Amino acid sequence: MTEYFQDRSEIFESERILKESYTPNDLPEREEQLKRLGLEVLSPVLNDAPPHNAFLYGKPGQGKTAAARFLLEELQEEVDERSGINLTTIFQTCKGHHSSYQVACDLVEQLTGDNPNGHPKRKVFARLYDALQEIGGIVVIVLDEVDNIGNKDMILYELPRARDNSHIEDMDVSVIGISNDMTFYEELDPRAKDSLCEVEIHFPPYDADQLRSILNRRSEKAFVDSAVTQEAIALAAALAAQDLGSARQAIRYLYKAGEFAALNDEPQVCEEHVRKAEDHVEQMNIAQSIRDLTIQDQLALLALTSLATGNETPAPTPEVYSRYTDITSHVDTNSIAMRRVRSHLHDLDMIGVVSGAKRSGGSRGGPKYYWELNTDLDTTVNVLTEENRFNDVLSLIDRP
DNA sequence: TCTCCACAGGAAATTGGGGGTT
DNA sequence: AACCCCCAATTTCCTGTGGAGA
Numbered sequence: 001m002t003e004y005f006q007d008r009s010e011i012f013e014s015e016r017i018l019k020e021s022y023t024p025n026d027l028p029e030r031e032e033q034l035k036r037l038g039l040e041v042l043s044p045v046l047n048d049a050p051p052h053n054a055f056l057y058g059k060p061g062q063g064k065t066a067a068a069r070f071l072l073e074e075l076q077e078e079v080d081e082r083s084g085i086n087l088t089t090i091f092q093t094c095k096g097h098h099s100s101y102q103v104a105c106d107l108v109e110q111l112t113g114d115n116p117n118g119h120p121k122r123k124v125f126a127r128l129y130d131a132l133q134e135i136g137g138i139v140v141i142v143l144d145e146v147d148n149i150g151n152k153d154m155i156l157y158e159l160p161r162a163r164d165n166s167h168i169e170d171m172d173v174s175v176i177g178i179s180n181d182m183t184f185y186e187e188l189d190p191r192a193k194d195s196l197c198e199v200e201i202h203f204p205p206y207d208a209d210q211l212r213s214i215l216n217r218r219s220e221k222a223f224v225d226s227a228v229t230q231e232a233i234a235l236a237a238a239l240a241a242q243d244l245g246s247a248r249q250a251i252r253y254l255y256k257a258g259e260f261a262a263l264n265d266e267p268q269v270c271e272e273h274v275r276k277a278e279d280h281v282e283q284m285n286i287a288q289s290i291r292d293l294t295i296q297d298q299l300a301l302l303a304l305t306s307l308a309t310g311n312e313t314p315a316p317t318p319e320v321y322s323r324y325t326d327i328t329s330h331v332d333t334n335s336i337a338m339r340r341v342r343s344h345l346h347d348l349d350m351i352g353v354v355s356g357a358k359r360s361g362g363s364r365g366g367p368k369y370y371w372e373l374n375t376d377l378d379t380t381v382n383v384l385t386e387e388n389r390f391n392d393v394l395s396l397i398d399r400p
Numbered sequence: 401t402c403t404c405c406a407c408a409g410g411a412a413a414t415t416g417g418g419g420g421t422t
Numbered sequence: 423a424a425c426c427c428c429c430a431a432t433t434t435c436c437t438g439t440g441g442a443g444a
Contacts, residue, residue, distance in 0.1 A: 316407085317407075317408085318407080339409080364407075366408075367407065368406085369407085
């Protein structure tokens with residue numbers, strides 16, 4: 001083997017198991033939710049009746065999608081053993097979609113092969129219903145990350161009511177919505193809530209003990225025997241529990257820790273590796289969320305970063321704005337109004353990259369916001385300067 | 401105490417672009 | 423080519439807030 005590659009088999013038995021795409025086939029920590037989903041929602045199918053509509057919610061990495069996938073597969077197997085029931089399940093992630101229109105287009109594409117984007121809304125839905133009619137029987141549509149499409153949206157009550165509104169005949173459509181966002185449910189249109197949320201199942205964050213047993217189960221398959229210390233697993237579980245209580249996060253820590261151990265040619269993953277992994281993963285998360293920002297968001301962040309390097313934060317909005325206009329005059333972009341920059345700053349606050357504090361009473365009274373970076377300055381600078389045209393802006397302005 | 405000013409932020413209108421049809 | 427639909431970002435317009443200074 002050349003020096004370019006490394007044999008990681010000392011540490012990893014099967015890395016695949018640690019990847020995001022891996023769906024576990026048992027979820028003992030979600031026994032309660034699985035039971036409810038099975039008994040209260042899906043059971044009618046075995047009697048050739050449509051399942052109830054359901055809404056699964058909880059923070060990311062709580063096994064919502066895994067639970068839905070797992071149980072629908074089980075259900076399909078059950079159904080296959082009996083004759084006379086025609087069940088189809090459709091998984092559709094709403095990630096990156098901001099409206100039911102796009103989701104409907106994607107569904108049509110998934111079912112028929114071509115995307116009706118551009119056609120009037122009514123036509124798109126008509127084609128969706130046609131496609132569903134074509135399938136017939138019982139169709140379960142799982143809309144993952146529905147919170148993406150906004151809560152005033154019609155698809156959420158259109159689909160569950162398709163039959164009532166005579167869009168389809170002699171068949172049934174049920175919808176299982178999955179949401180990461182707790183507030184989404186509360187703000188949902190009452191009509192949508194009514195039809196979609198016949199059964200609501202909450203997925204509370206895992207605690208450290210649960211995360212530890214999840215990690216144990218995963219690492220038994222993924223790592224070579226005794227390549228991971230119990231202390232390392234306990235630490236990864238504890239760190240993730242403190243933060244988001246997300247299994248995805250905990251697994252990411254452990255995977256990265258394993259990679260660090262492998263890189264250093266160490267035979268065992270220990271606490272030290274987990275700590276390094278946590279730090280690394282967090283930096284990567286921040287970096288990625290900055291990369292995903294729009295140009296104007298990045299420019300607003302750049303303005304604040306520039307103020308931060310000169311120790312001028314927290315800074316009130318007008319100061320950030322004036323730094324912003326300084327920057328845009330050096331960079332090949334158009335500058336936008338303060339009103340807009342203000343809302344960009346709020347957006348950045350929502351993501352957690354900056355934080356704004358409202359204080360009343362500046363020199364002139366009235367409410368006033370003071371902004372500061374909420375992330376590591378070096379990481380922020382590094383990521384922002386990845387963008388070529390931002391490259392020397394910071395030094396041009398006031399880099400010490 | 402009253403008025404004014406600088407900022408906050410909601411709402412509506414505008415812009416521009418990507419997809420399409422006829 | 424002229425036109426339609428949908429969407430996101432932005433601008434424009436406007437009202438609300440509350441201490442400073444008259």
